Amino acid sequence: MKVTVDQDACTGSGQCVLIAPGVFDQRDEDxxxxxxxxxxxxxxxxxxxxxxxxxxxxxxxxxxxxxxx
Incomplete structure (x- = not known):
């Protein structure tokens, strides 16, 4: 499986990081x-x-x- 993210659409809720921290992270600034x-x-x-x-x-x-x- 290939994963892609749309940073322009992201609202920064962080749910992805909580569920799969080895795959997703969040930028510190926003x-x-x-x-x-x-x-x-x-x-x-x-x-x-x-x-x-x-x-x-x-x-x-x-x-x-x-x-x-």
Missing amino acids: GIVVLLEDHPEPGLLADVGEAARICPALAITLTATPTAP
């Missing part, structure tokens, strides 16, 4: 999301999915990546 890992390990996928679902600004996008045969 609280806007910072993506730490755009291809998180499989064990984090449920948390990243939850973060995307509850983001009030819908600033997190998840894209399936093809798997090797």
Whole structure:
């Protein structure tokens, strides 16, 4: 899974950081999301999915990546 964030849409609520701190952080100056890992390990996928679902600004996008045969 590939994760992208829209920093222009982000409102800085920080819910993503609380749910998946290994994948998301916030800028100190304004609280806007910072993506730490755009291809998180499989064990984090449920948390990243939850973060995307509850983001009030819908600033997190998840894209399936093809798997090797």
